[in-house]
């Protein structure tokens with residue numbers, strides 16, 4: 180094709196420099212593979228997804244990022260609390276109930292800054308990052324991924340690699356190109372969100388808690404304390420509930436927030452500091468296949484279910500770490516078949532299916548945490564395990580069965 184310059188060569192090309200892409204590239208570069216991240220925006224760039232869960236501690240620690248988080252101004256998060264539609268507050272679910280270490284506390288992060296931290300760390304580990312560079316196409320020879328086509332302000336060029344990692348988030352570059360992306364029929368939710376200064380916070384270790392306000396028709400709102408007295412407030416609901424005819428995002432947000440007396444009370448002396456983001460598009464999707472010859476997806480590029488349990492960044496890091504281990508072995512063995520690259524998937528998918536079961540339960544009319552725990556008091560620890568992200572490499576079958584028995588549609 181005319182105007183396309185010759186091919187650069189890397190071991191691994193990572194599409195996207197968010198937490199998933201930065202983590203995969205860092206870990207692979209450390210193992211001696213030449214990694215290039217191709218990122219379409221210039222960092223720092225905005226992202227939603229500010230509340231971490233405790234089990235991000237493992238991947239963040241292995242990446243070497245915990246000291247930076249400890250030195251940061253991000254509010255520590257020790258718990259999550261739910262507020263019912265009629266305003267009744269649950270006791271906080273303190274992560275220390277099941278975690279007896281420093282990992283019982285995590286952080287509420289401003290994502291532009293957190294993601295920059297992860298990307299800078301990748302560069303310090305030797306990863307080459309090309310910003311303002313958009314992958315327009317993954318290149319294939321028959322069904323083997325062999326590189327990417329990149330468009331920048333200066334033109335278009337091809338880069339070759341032995342493995343392509345799709346970490347492009349909701350853009351799902353490979354999912355769209357190979358038409359693998361599909362919606363999830365039982366999970367059709369939309370979201371709008373904004374930021375306030377001066378919202379009410381708890382005291383002491385409750386100051387950084389995530390509060391989830393339940394709204395009518397199984398809608399809900401998040402309340403996430405951030406640095407500089409800022410709070411992130413977002414609403415998730417069925418698109419038709421959130422966006423009645425001709426409603427704008429602004430109107431949808433104001434209507435939903437003012438419809439909750441408990442949430443409005445938290446914001447009584449707060450001032451809104453930003454416009455409303457989000458819209459009526461469905462949040463959830465997945466891909467029918469998530470790896471193939473020479474390619475593998477991590478993070479949101481694989482799938483996104485729902486933000487209710489704040490598991491997105493954790494799953495991005497966990498999938499990136501697991502994928503990096505398999506890519507390393509595949510490159511060493513000279514075998515980039517899907518069975519090698521995707522060897523981590525059964526374990527990852529088993530854990531994700533536990534989180535999916537708790538999401539499905541949450542949206543059932545008959546489900547409440549209080550009822551669930553009154554019927555299944557022995558599942559409290561498993562519930563907290565799920566809320567903190569401790570769902571891998573363990574048998575959660577009894578928990579999932581209990582969820583299913585308490586949440587018939």
Ligand SMILES: Cc1cc2nc3c(=O)[nH]c(=O)nc-3n(C[C@H](O)[C@H](O)[C@H](O)COP(=O)(O)OP(=O)(O)OC[C@H]3O[C@@H](n4cnc5c(N)ncnc54)[C@H](O)[C@@H]3O)c2cc1C
Nearest residue numbers: 195197198199219228230314347348350478479486491492
């Ligand atoms: C409403 C909402 C609320 C959420 N709340 C939370 C929360 O509280 N906690 C939580 O953990 N998660 C939350 N999430 C999820 C979280 O945002 C994601 O799971 C997380 O950002 C995934 O990280 P990632 O690295 O996979 O993708 P991203 O962070 O999206 O990074 C992908 C990168 O790829 C780049 N890219 C895209 N296309 C291309 C291309 N063609 N070429 C080159 N680069 C490209 C993008 O510019 C971007 O930088 C929420 C999500 C939503 C929608």
